[in-house]
Amino acid sequence: MTSKLHTEVLKVDSGSISFNADGTAVDISDPETRANLQKAADILNTTSHAIGFPSETVYGLGGSSLSDESVKSIYAAKNRPADNPLISHVSSINQLQRKLLVPGQKIPDIYEPLIAKFWPGPLTILLPMPADLTSSPISQLVTAGQSTFAVRMPKHPVARALILLADLPLAAPSANASTRPSPTTAAHVFHDLQGKIPLILDGGPCDVGLESTVVDGLSDPPMLLRPGGISLEQIKQAGGPRWSNIVLAKKTAGKLEPVRTPGMKYRHYSPTAxxxxxxxxxxxxxxxxxxxxxxxxxxxxxxxxxxxxxxxxxxxxxxxxxxxxxxxxxxxxxxxxxxxxxxxxxxxxxxxxxxxxxxxxxxxxxxxxxxxxxxxxxxx
The missing domain is CATH 3.40.50.11030 (Threonylcarbamoyl-AMP synthase, C-terminal domain)
Structure with a gap:
């Protein structure tokens, strides 16, 4: 039986955080915020525990995308089905290229207009895994063994600063017990995950309140896998001709059907009522x-x-x-x-x-x- 953890809630001030132009450096003017972010980054780098943190969409439960044990901690804390893939979060394009792509791999150019418009922000894209899955640095528990992985760059300063300070892409589903409504405050996370994670960064309520939009530009025509913080109309407008014929994936996958993104298979977002x-x-x-x-x-x-x-x-x-x-x-x-x-x-x-x-x-x-x-x- 797993021993219960002491769950600490630490305040962070997103207004004290700023980044350079390409997101590879961060300045944190508030000493308490810097110390709390560094403590969270140290936990991610020295243990396999997942931690709670705010994003512009909902609160996330983050662990290293590169570590099987960290990803197992996420699934265990949430009681999440293991065939439900996770989204990896990066602080910059540079980090994505250094940490998640194999040598010589490039981001498909179909995503360029969307990345330019919506990153950082609530947009997730699907990228291809290498033919030899074992050559990828990404834990196969993140992708559920599939040939694609999902990634986004969060806009929330706390999320982005945490990922940058740790220099780890974070696999991060919503920080709630599986099937429960997604959390938009630190108190929601504490309610669901107290004793299961060591730390929650409290950055106040989330702005958007719904998870990110997930798109697949690897298929022809491109596909909207999960609607979210960026609308279908915004995708079409920003994406140009190659996104004008984007189609909607079916809302719910079958019981035996593999899914490429969270939210397509299991009952979600449900209160007890x-x-x-x-x-x-x-x-x-x-x-x-x-x-x-x-x-x-x-x-x-x-x-x-x-x-x-x-x-x-x-x-x-x-x-x-x-x-x-x-x-x-x-x-x-x-x-x-x-x-x-x-x-x-x-x-x-x-x-x-x-x-x-x-x-x-x-x-x-x-x-x-x-x-x-x-x-x-x-x-x-």
Whole structure:
């Protein structure tokens, strides 16, 4: 039986961190932030433990992409299925080339316009592994033994500085227990992983609130594997002609089908409460009211998460306990989604009734996450 770890939470100030033009050097003006980042980097370099840290998307659980034992620590802490691949995070193009590519390997030029526009940022690209997988420095536990690996350069100063100081590409899924809503604060990470990891860097709440977008430019036509912080429309606009015919991967892979990116196979993002998703239901009065009556939810704790069209809870049903608007814009909704799930779980809600959004711009990623979190979907 694995002994329980003492989990330390250390504050870091992202405003004290700055980088040179190519991301190969960092300046940290706050001594406490520098000391805490260095402590985290030392843990990554001298042990196989994973640590929690903020990114612009969600909090990540990071360990060396080059070490089997570090990657095993990530899977163990999360209780994550071992055939679910991980994304490697780098601090610069230079680090990507030095640490993850084999000699002579280059980044395919199809990615150049996307890297120029969205790195650092919430965009993950797929790169080819060498024909001889054992010649790659990347742990095959990161790729689940597949012929590609996923990589991105985070924009959050704390994440990028940590990776640079450690000089290690970090395999880093979201820092939550597997299937749970992704964490957007250090407190969420502590709730799920206390005793399983030694350190969480607390950089405040995440900006985006949804994981990165994952694209595959190695296929023809290119493919959107997971919608996220960069929209499909942004990919097409920035990518130019070679990305104009990008296609969507199917939302969920089959049980025996290998997956090239996280989020395609297993149930994700789920709070303990039952999530019911309502799509194309107008103001919600009839469909939500009927659902509550038909399922005899009197006496249950029911939360209504509204977006753009639903009436207030008072107008829909007196049995709704909490009326919680997620926001009007896509940015607001995706920023608030996971944190709302977490807050409602903390308050022991039984049902979370959520108004869906149009699958355009940020809506594609929002609906991807909601459909995976939902136990039931009601269509208008």
């Amino acid at each position: 039952k999530v019911v998703l309502f799509t194309n239901c107008g103001d919600g009065k009839q469909k939500v009211g009927d659902y509550i009556a038909e399922n005899n939810l009197a006496g249950k704790k029911i939360a209504l998460l509204r977006t753009r069209n639903f009436a207030t809870a008072a107008e829909i049903s007196p049995l709704i306990t909490l009326d919680s608007p997620l926001g009007q814009s896509g940015d607001e909704i995706q920023h608030n989604l996971f944190s709302s799930f977490r807050d409602l779980d903390d308050q022991n809600y039984d049902f979370i009734l959520v108004e869906g959004v149009d699958e355009t711009d940020e809506g594609l990623a929002i609906m991807n996450r909601l459909s995976k979190a939902a136990s039931e979907t009601i269509n208008g």
